[in-house]
Structures are given as C-alpha cells and as structure tokens.
Amino acid sequence: MFARPFRVKSNTAIKGSDRRKLKADISAAFPSLSADDVSELVPNKEELNVVKVYAHKGDAVTLYVLHKNPLFFELEKRLYPTVYVLWRYPNLLPTFRTWTPVLQKLIGGADLMLPGVVVPSSGLPDVKQGNCCAVTVVNNRAPVAVGTAAVSTAEMCSLGMKGRGVCVVHTYMDNLWAFGDKSGPPSLPDAESVGQGVNGEDYNFDEEEVEEEELSLAEQAEEKGEKSNEEEEGNQDDQKHPQEIMDALLFQCFLHALKSKVKKSELPLLTSTFLRNHMFSCCPSGKQLDIKKSSYKKLSKFLQAMQQQHNLVRVKELTKGVESIVEVDWKNQALRSFSAPEGIDDEAVLMQDGGEGEAPYNPPEITTLYSVSARLGPLFLEANKRKGAVLQPAEVRSIVTEYVKNNELVDENNKNYVTINPTLCDCLLEKSEYQEVQSLKWDDLFSRTLGRMQECYQVVFPGLAPVTRKGHIEPIDISVASRGSNKKVTLIKNLEVYGLDPAVVATALQRRVQASSVLQPIPGSKDKVLVQIQGNQIHQVGNLLLDHYRIPRKYIQGLEKAPKGGKKK
Secondary structure, eight states, rough: OOSOEEEEEEEEEOHHHHHHHHHHHHHHHHHOOHHHHHHSSSSSSSSSEEEEEOOOTTOEEEEEETTTEEEEETTTEEEEEEEHHHHHTTSSSSSEEEEEHHHHHHHTTEEEEEEGGETTTTTOOOOTTOOOOEEEEETTTEEEEEEEESOHOOOHHOOOOOOSEEEEEEETTSSHHHHHOOOOOOOOOGGGGOOOOOSSSOOOHHHHHHHHHHHHHHHHHHHHHHHHHHHHHHHHHTTOOOHHHHHHHHHHHHHHHHHHHHOGGGGEEHHHHHIIIIIGGGSSOOOOOGGGGGGSSSSSHHHHHHTTTSSEEEEEEEEEEEEEEEEEEETTTHHOOOOTTTOOOOHHHHTTTSSSSSOOOOOOOOEEEEEEEEEEEEHTTTTOTTTTTTOOHHHHHHHHHHHHHTTTOOSSSOEEEEEEEEHHHHHOGGGGGGGTTTTEEEHHHHHHHHHHEEEEEEEEEETTEEEEEEEEOOOOEEOOOOEEGEEEEEEEEEEEGGGHHHHHHHHHHHHHHOOOOEEEEEETTTSSEEEEEESHHHHHHHHHIISOOOOOOGEEGGGGGGGOOOOOO
C-alpha cells in the first residue's frame, strides 16, 4: 500500500477525547498490551498528531504520529501497528518468517507467498483469514512487514503451502517508514529460525548470500535515511533550533556564492538567479537549502538583512516587482575572511557548465495535471476528490474505471462500451446527446473526462518546492524579425519559465555566434525579458537549449523557422 508515495491531506494535533478513544481502540485491537504499554505508546502530555493521507490508489488512511514516527495507521476502520511499534513489541502480532531476499519483493509491493514462508519446528502461528499478522526474516525477530492473513493456518497446510500467505500493507523501507525517522530494525536474534528450511525442508540459500542481502538492505536503509539522520544528529550536537541551523547554512552559501561565483561583470544580477544558479550550487553535499525553513521565510527578507546588518550587498528594484543585486562590497571583512568548507570543489562545479561560463543548470521536471471541475464533482465524489483537486492522468483514469465497476456500468454484451447512467450523462454529454447516446467506448469516456477538467501543470526545480499553475505551460518562443535596412534579428522569450537567466543565455549565444545581443523588457509582463541577437540564429539557439540546457523539444516553439542548409545556385 505504501510502496509508492502518498499524499498528505491534513496534519493536526489530536484532541483529548480522540486520544482516549485511540487508547481504547489500541487496547481492544491488541489485548496483549498492558495499560502501561498503551500509556507509553500514547502518552497523555506529549503531542500526538493525526495525519490523514491518500495512498497512491486513492485509499484514505489515518496515521497516528508521535515524535515524527508513525505508530499506528487506520485503514477501513481497522488499526494496524507500524514497524516502529513492532520493534518495541515484537510479539504483538502472530509472526511468519521468510528469507531476507524475499523482503526486497515485499518492499516493492508484493504479498508474501506461502512457498517463501519458513516453517519453524514449533509450527506456524494459529491465525484466521483476515487476522493482522507480521513478517520477520530469518535470524532476526524484529518484524519487517505488517499485513493480514490471506487464509487461515489450517488452509495454508491443506493447500500444501502454495498460494498467497500474507496480504502485505506496510513494510520496512516503504514510504510510511520513510515518513518517520528512518531508523533500522533492531537485532533480535532468534535461535529457532536458524537452520530451518522452507516448509520444514532443507532450503538452498547460501548463508553468505543471505548475509550479503541483509547487509545490502541495511546499506539501502542507511543511505535512504542518511540525510534526515545527519540533520537530527546536527540538531542534537549543536543544541540549536532548526531555523537557526538553516539560517547558518543560508549565510554560509550566501558568502560562498559571493566569493567564488559572482563576478563584477554580472551585476546587476537578478536575486532569483543568484539563489538558483549560485547559492544552491554552494550547498554542501547531504544538505538542502530551503529558505522557507529559515527565520527569514523569503529571499527578499534575507537579502534585506544582508544589506542592513552586514552591508554585504545592495539590492534594488530595477523593474517593478523584480529585485536585483546591484552592488557587492568585496572588501567586507566577513566576505574576505570566509573560506569555503571542505567537500565543495569550486573548480568541479564550474566544469559542469559545459563551457558556457554559468553555474550548472538542471532543467525542471514538468508534469501535466488535471483539476476537478464543478461539473465533474458527482463523478469524483466517491473517490473523495472535490472541486479543485489536482490529479495526474493515471489517477483520473483509475478513479473513472473504479466508478464504472462499482456502479456495474460495463456493457454486458460488449465489454468495450460503458453504459451511460444519469451521473455520466450530466458530467460528460452535451445536451443534444442526452437522448441519443446510451453508451461510450472506454477511450471516449476517458478523453471526455479529461476534456472537461481544468488542465494544470506542475514545475519542480531542483532544491525548490513544486509549483502548480493552471492552464498550459508557455513554451520558449523563438522567432525572427526584421529591423532597419532589412536586417534579421532572433528573438527569444519565456526563458524565465524554465529557470533560465536571459542574461546568461544571451552571453552564451554571443560566444557561440560572435554577434551582439541585447535584453529588452516585454510590454505587459513585469518579470520577463526578451533576448534579441543579430541574425537568424534559430539553429544555434536550438542547439543551446536542446543540448546544453536539456530542455525537451516539445517546450520549444519556433525551431522549424531555422534556415535550411544546402548549396546555393
């Protein structure tokens, strides 16, 4: 269930009455826990959060989170413990054992099949179909997965240990585990499991191979949780508030960028470009620069503090709503005494720019999304998606398919058609079609649904939070215009949409084609600039955008206007 990322709907502190109800539910679901155990898991005076999430298939799940670790999750009114709880109480649930290599399959979303179950000398645990149970690996009693029994113990034996054994809903190293502190399972030796075979027989797994698999999984977990662990250790060592740590990192990257990245010839420099192309590249490996987690919250406030408190820079609004760094005090004592921390190789960073002279550029990830419109509200109501909910095309397809199946609308005579009920009629048909159209093909059903949704797009720049906007993303527009004496010039606009600095692109083009370029403000746009370069340079602009900046061709408009090559007659 949590093999893929889930979406958080809300995160609130639990109320006193809900806390008491949760304790009662835990005691009822897990009677082996004493009152003291329950009080330890759900303490009265510590903040416990209720986090409501949607799994990738649309299932609504409620998480109960203490000290950043999810303790229990509720699915379809049933309470399950997470691996974090099971590591403290390994005997809380009936347990099935498997081999370490099988765990990798479970993490990927597979269920535990009976041929992979290790049968101990004491026999399998006594469970009924649907009972909550845990999964461990040989040589360690610490559970690594939680699920429900697919069949009873008696049926497992009568089936000859073939088929599905445990329907897995949560595993160590899945996205629910990653929602916590990403710690690894404790080592709880289990002498009973050593030397046992599958289904009571000898099994041909090499012990060294199993040990290597365990080591590999430990390394994966360590790598996956490295960033958060480093941050937490840093917090404990320094005894600082997270905001103070981010402030210090921000100031360090600011000084580093001024000293080693910014040149006097680049000024004035857009503040957004300074952050994206210079400060982010100065962030030490293993750390992430996030202004929203600092005390400043905004780049403009941070730069204002650097100007007023340290006199390092002077920031000015050259065009309405767009700030630029116009001056740097290179003689400032703080800047002169700053030395780059170890682990950041300035020369290596500069070599990644492809010889164009600017900081390394990573193209944004652009995803087409769809927003639920008021007209389609009834169709998405069963999936708890209300007006304005933003979905990926695959999610839309899944929700529509589920709606059709739940309402038994598949045409019995032809499975390729879907019968139109009143809801689909109101949502998808035109008024002129109400009496005529009785059914639609699946493809037509999906295309009509998407066609009646508001198209959106999400842009994710490296190191920044995703940005979602309505409508179509504007492509980079390249065109050729005539100036005085019929001279041709190439015009490029919308570079800012893709995180490109027009000044840097203009400089790179100048070097490539040895022609002059100028920047011009675009009328009616407060934060966009037009790049103009002499001659018909569409071919060179295309090569720069496609090869160097790696912008996908579908986001570039006007490449077909490049001059055709060939011999002159």
